Amino acid sequence: MITLLTDFGLQDIYVGVMKGIIKTINPDIDIIDLTHNIPPQNIIAASFALASAVDFFPDDTIHLAIVDPTVGSDRKIVAIAFEKGYIICPNNGIITGVLNKYQPQQVYELTNSNYWLNHNPSNTFHGRDIFAPMTAYLSKGIGLETLGHNLNQEDLVILDDINPIIKEKEIIGSIQYVDIYGNLITNIPSKMLENKSWYVQEGDNKIFPQSTYSNIKKKELLTLIGSHGYVEIAINQGNAKMILNKEYGDFITVKIE
Amino acid sequence: MITLLTDFGLQDIYVGVMKGIIKTINPDIDIIDLTHNIPPQNIIAASFALASAVDFFPDDTIHLAIVDPTVGSDRKIVAIAFEKGYIICPNNGIITGVLNKYQPQQVYELTNSNYWLNHNPSNTFHGRDIFAPMTAYLSKGIGLETLGHNLNQEDLVILDDINPIIKEKEIIGSIQYVDIYGNLITNIPSKMLENKSWYVQEGDNKIFPQSTYSNIKKKELLTLIGSHGYVEIAINQGNAKMILNKEYGDFITVKIE
Amino acid sequence: MITLLTDFGLQDIYVGVMKGIIKTINPDIDIIDLTHNIPPQNIIAASFALASAVDFFPDDTIHLAIVDPTVGSDRKIVAIAFEKGYIICPNNGIITGVLNKYQPQQVYELTNSNYWLNHNPSNTFHGRDIFAPMTAYLSKGIGLETLGHNLNQEDLVILDDINPIIKEKEIIGSIQYVDIYGNLITNIPSKMLENKSWYVQEGDNKIFPQSTYSNIKKKELLTLIGSHGYVEIAINQGNAKMILNKEYGDFITVKIE
Incomplete structure (x- = not known):
């Protein structure tokens, strides 16, 4: 199975064309849309969304994630193999959330242009010309070692401001995702608050935890x-x-009593 | 085949994750999106959309419909078997439109937590933790009697203001759906007007019927x-x-000559 | 494989219902969405999007394209067979872009109501009642000669203002598509500019070509x-x-040095 996560939107044919290419190479593969409405060029949101999704898919799923503000530059295209399957993405930090949860088993740069759509890719739509065909070939059993060459894990670009700061009586986190309902999702995981009494301090307001909306x-x-x-x-x-007039990256303070 | 109808939108990964869970349990099942853009928490719109769709799917299709403002409360999760297949939904009236067209053959409450994603579901995303896996298991052949227990049809919550009022020379209906074009779809079925001469009275205007736009x-x-x-x-x-500045639930008067 | 391109949007169940009908007739067929967000009734945009997509799908794909402002009138429903597969669409010019790239091998009008959903189609939703079932039957192997009758290629409606005007030192094109990013895509193909030095004259500004954004x-x-x-x-x-405050159809001048 292949999943797709992009900021391409659903207005244009960009996503449909990628599916056409994948199905041309591997007609029997299932393709599931994670979302194509990541806020444009928002790598933090993409990292969060991807990391939130991978747990819920069959093992050996290939997740293709493209939010790629520097398409056409010399940024690398990378792939990792991990416990749940594979991630293919530009090497721009989008993989950060997954790496916070899983240890990569293999890290590759994908470079073999024999597995591109053709040898003259556009500069602006690598999703169609490079990512989609390489993902399809991986799903057909072409190995990462054929599609590219080994990298060290340290070569993966990691978003560095994605973890909260822990102090004695408070945790200063930030907003890493805003969903369609306007819910503000921080980077403070539940395990930091286990068995603790806590609330969110927002200006002069104390916002107390509830079990449901x-x-x-x-x-x-x-x-x-x-x-x-x-x-x-x-x-x-x-x-x-x-x-609350909040945006991606804004700080949120959790007080611990 | 499974269809999905929700108000989750397509911005986030909510729908994609549900599909991942379904495909993990039943890899061969087809999943078709009815829509994920039901106006938030609008059960009347969901009831209409679901009832309008079920006629056009293969027999034995399982329709999973989630518009669930009270998720995490003690509202029930129900399933019916009917002539065209199955409906799974929260017991909040969303099934009303289908029941106006079809007689349920079986009515169940789904309660067996062995068929949840795990035994500690979130309070806020039952679509992922309860609905998706139970729907997938039903599609795999696990019977309703295993997934839960029998209910009486009277236990199903029905929207009570969904039918028009018929008078001698007029029918007072209401708007039960507004489509993407802004077309106002009332709850007055064509069969009430067969062989009659009629028009819509809207303020001082008479709006006469046409065969097409x-x-x-x-x-x-x-x-x-x-x-x-x-x-x-x-x-x-x-x-x-x-x-016309109209909304869901607004009254529409049809005059019969 | 069947692809769908429409202006139906994703708010309503229109697209889902078409898929239900197709899958009822041909359960094993793959259905890929090209897009359902063509600007309402914009045949130029649809023509561009369809022509941009067909290259990237497997041979024998059936592309169903419905942007149909005069549904319910006497406009024809047509199908062509071409090198890459089939197009089915209303005969209103939507096929223009494809015909600029490919020579049709067969041209048919689809008229055989035995392959409609039923013999009393609605006047307003031919996508459900006529297009979807006919497309599904074609995918099942029912031939075009059974679904309708031969037309001459000259019977196909062609958009006549879709090609740029070439002068000695300039090309006057127009905007044929605006994508989700607001990029303005003209009707001036790259081959008109090969080995030439060129720029876009926009008011007093000269906009020079780059290799990527x-x-x-x-x-x-x-x-x-x-x-x-x-x-x-x-x-x-x-x-x-x-x-730039530009819209579909606005002129764009390319100067050649």
């Missing part, structure tokens, strides 16, 4: 451990992003 | 029996919802 | 041969459509 009155703020396993700030039947 | 001048109002089989108000190459 | 400073205008093979105007990490 509907536990409080309509339009009131709450925090909870969301379904992704991170501290999340939400409004019951409302949009926390808009009410 | 392009029968009248551009930007003019019309009414017609739409493709779903209900009285629909539209504007040729325009947006009736915006021009 | 990130070659210039953020928010600056550039032009390039885009991944579709046409002259494209873009802004590095910005939206050219909004900044």
Whole structure:
């Protein structure tokens, strides 16, 4: 199985064309869309979304993730093999979230132009000309060692501001994802708060944790451990992003009592 | 075959993850998206959309419909078997439209946590943790009697304001769906108007029925029996919802001459 | 394989229902979405998108393309067989881009109502009632000669303003597609500019060609041969459509030095 995660949107034929190429090379492969609506060029959001998804797919799934602001430059195309399957992506940090959860078993740079769509790829749509065919060939059994060459894990670009800062009585995290409901998902994982009494300090407000959205009155703020396993700030039947005027990367302080 | 109808949107990975879980359990099953853009928490729209779709799928299709404002509360998860296959949904009225067309053959509450993703589901994403795996197991041949226990049909929550009021010379219906074009689809079925001369009274305007959108001048109002089989108000190459400033649930009066 | 290209959007169940009908008739067929977000009734955009996609699919793919402002009128439904497979569409010009690249091998009007969903199709949703079932039957091996009758190629409606005007020192093209990033894709193909020194004259500005978006400073205008093979105007990490206030059909002048 192949999954696709991009910021290409669903207005144009970009995604459909990638599927056509994959199916031309490997007609029997299943293709599942993770999402194509990652905010444009937002690598932090892509890293979070990819890491949140990989647990729920069959082993040996190949996840192709393309958010690629520097397409056409000399940024590398990389692939890792890991416990759950494979990731193929530009080497720009998008893989950070997965590496926080899984140890890569193999790390490759994909360079073999014999497995591109053709030898004259466009400079602007590597998804079609390079990523899609290479992913399809991997799904057909062409090995990473044929598609490219070994890298060291240290060659993988990692987002460096993706982890929270832990102090004695507080954790300073940041927003790593905003979902369609405007829920603000931080980078503070539930395991940092196990068996602790905590709340979110937002300006002068203390926002206390709930077990689910509907536990409080309509339009009131709450925090909870969301379904992704991170501290999340939400409004019951409302949009926390808009009410709190928060964005990707903004800091969120959790106080521990 | 499994279909999915939700209000999860296509921005996030929620839908993709559900598909990953289903395919992990039943790799060979086909999954078709009905829509994931039901207006948030709009059970009337979901009921209409689901009922409009089920006729057009193969027998034995399993339709998973999740619009679930009270996820994490004690609302039940239910399944029915009917002539065309199965519906799985929260017990909140979303099944109303289907029950207006089909008699359920079996009604079950799904409770067997052995068929959940794991025994500690999140409170906020039952689509992933409960609905998706149970739907996949049903598609694999695990029977409803194993997934849960029998209910009476009267235990199904039904939307009670979904039928029009019939008077001597008029029918007072309401808007049960607004499509992407802004067409206003009422709850007045074509069979109520068979062999009758009728029009829609909207304020001081009489809107007369046409056979298709392009029968009248551009930007003019019309009414017609739409493709779903209900009285629909539209504007040729325009947006009736915006021009008439109408919303879900607003009343529409059909006059019979 | 069947692909779908429409302006139906993804809010409603229209696309899902078409897939249900196709799968009922031919359960084993793969269905790939090209896009369902063609700007409403924009046949030029649909023609461009379809022509850009067909190269990248397996031979014998059936492309069903529905942008159909005059559904319910007496416009014909047509099909062509060509080197890469088949196109089925309303006869309204949507096929123009494909015919600029490929010679049709067969041209048919599809008329045989035995292969409709039923003999009483709606006037407003031929996608469901006529196009989807006929496409599915073609994919099952029912021949075009059974589904309808031969047409001459001259019977195909062609968009007549889709080609640029070539002068001695300039080419006057127009915008035939605007993608999700606001990139303005003209109808001037790269082959008209091979081995030439050229730039786009936009008001008093000269916009010079680059090899990729990130070659210039953020928010600056550039032009390039885009991944579709046409002259494209873009802004590095910005939206050219909004900044230049351009729309479909607007003229673009390329100067040749």
